[in-house]
Amino acid sequence: MDIKQNICPKCGRPTEEGFCGNCRVEETEWMICQPRVQCTHCPTCGSLKTGSMWSDTNLQREDLIEEQAMSGVKIHEDVEDYIVSLSHYDPSPNRTMVRVDIAGTLYGIHVEQSCNILIVWIKEQCDRCSRLSGSYYAGIIQVRAEGRKPDEWEKERALEIAANLEESFQMNGDRLSFITKSEENKDGVDIVISSHSIGESISKEIKDRLGGKYTRHPKLIGEKKGKPVYRITYLVRLPRFRRGDILEMNRGYFEVRSNESGNMRLFDLRNGEIKYVNENEPARHIGNILDSETSFVAYTENDTFGMLDPKTYENIECLTKPWLNISEGSEIRFIRDRDNDTIILLG
Template structure:
């Protein structure tokens, strides 16, 4: 043995260090420490998890989450290399999960291994969203009405679909407190009760973009929170008298309404086959909506007239064969009935 070699003062063996050898150093260090107890708060209603003071909609597998929480409760010495964990879990009670962690690695070139236990406690607490839902909290009501009529089944259905679609988009983007409390289908229209002004703005904008009309806002001061004034807003969405797809009569000609904007109506001339713009006027007679048109087979073409069977009586009748329709024998054409004038006409 070289007299110049260093000796470990603890075990007496040779060492390349100036102090104790790597083996004794590794044995003297408590290289892994674990918190004995970890509390995880979750909402029993929707399953969302609480991290700090923030709720998250993430609902991971309970066993995998317990392993993740247990590993997060470990503190490992920075000099440990080649670290590897295996975790065993079991539940001593419905709100407890015990995690047994087997850790292996190398410390200063010496293989080390330890076992630690972490108890995960599952704490139930109603989340902010479910608390507001159960308490009937709301910040606004969207009242969907129509001018000189009541919204039809199609419009009511679209309002509901638009509202839930906007809600889904906001929830997916992380706006947990923007939700729909309820939707009431009433005689005069539809009422959408909402939890935030943001979701109200988005829903009303999309409704008017698709169904037309305009929105007015009527805020009411209801109190203060943290020095800020709180308002509850009533959104009145007034759908236009004429719906998209309505067929109207103007000066003994028929037009299909394509959109209503700022006092004007974009229409499709069902005789000429061209787009036009007319002034919005309450005097136009509504024949019906193209959604209610019926199909009839063309039996013959004779110049500017076409023969079909009346969809209701199955009696042979003739209708105008406008050039834009490009009718031919055997094809189907959509037709509507003007009951007041006892006339059946094509709509495309």
């Protein structure tokens, strides 16, 4: 049998086929380094700019240096099992010099090479921080209430809803949707927002959770790249009746337990049943549970009990309710219907 021995045409050493490994390595530029890379970052929030796009990063400095340095290194795809080691120092405050050492296997031959890459750090205020610092805003959400003022609980809820939505906008990468400022004032709550999409979401969510309705009032403020730019006031009107309100409807007394999108959940103060009623049904407002008075049960007798009027110190005799737990000495809350001098027991 004739065994044909292959010979490298370049160096004459034995080879399997064509040029030998050594000669192929010599011919191949397997590691290419850019001498310098630029990294634009926001000094305020640390975001990075790629092209013209900003994005948030949570990379630590060491990892960022590695990522930036390696963005300037190209390794031939035939290099196998390579190991990268880096060391760096800062020749000046906005420069980092990185030494990149790479060892691997190419065409069966062990190879090693190193290079230096200079990272140039450029500081630029990002799109979000410049909006924030320029007190840029796209609109205002004004939370008010119909025929009354929003109470503390409603104001807190509105601010909480806004903060939660801002969080989810940021988490979903919509970095330009945020709350610029929010404040409570004597009429309610004002929330200044940076984009129409977050304004719309917050207004809708407050309406859905606290009831009422909202309207949009756009105002043309200029043009950007040929497109009109609007600033929008979102007016959120919380419903006339809120949680804890005591209402008279169809000659019965009810406590509003919640009011979502105009659908009121009512507690019937006669029998303790729950009822759902539209907020537009005719109703008379007696007061709110926050305005209730307190007394103590002095005695019980069959289905009646007596308590002392905290204002006049006279005895008031009341009928017990099936949902009320009455015993001597227990505390009882009530509210007065001034129109007909009725005591309404609240529990």
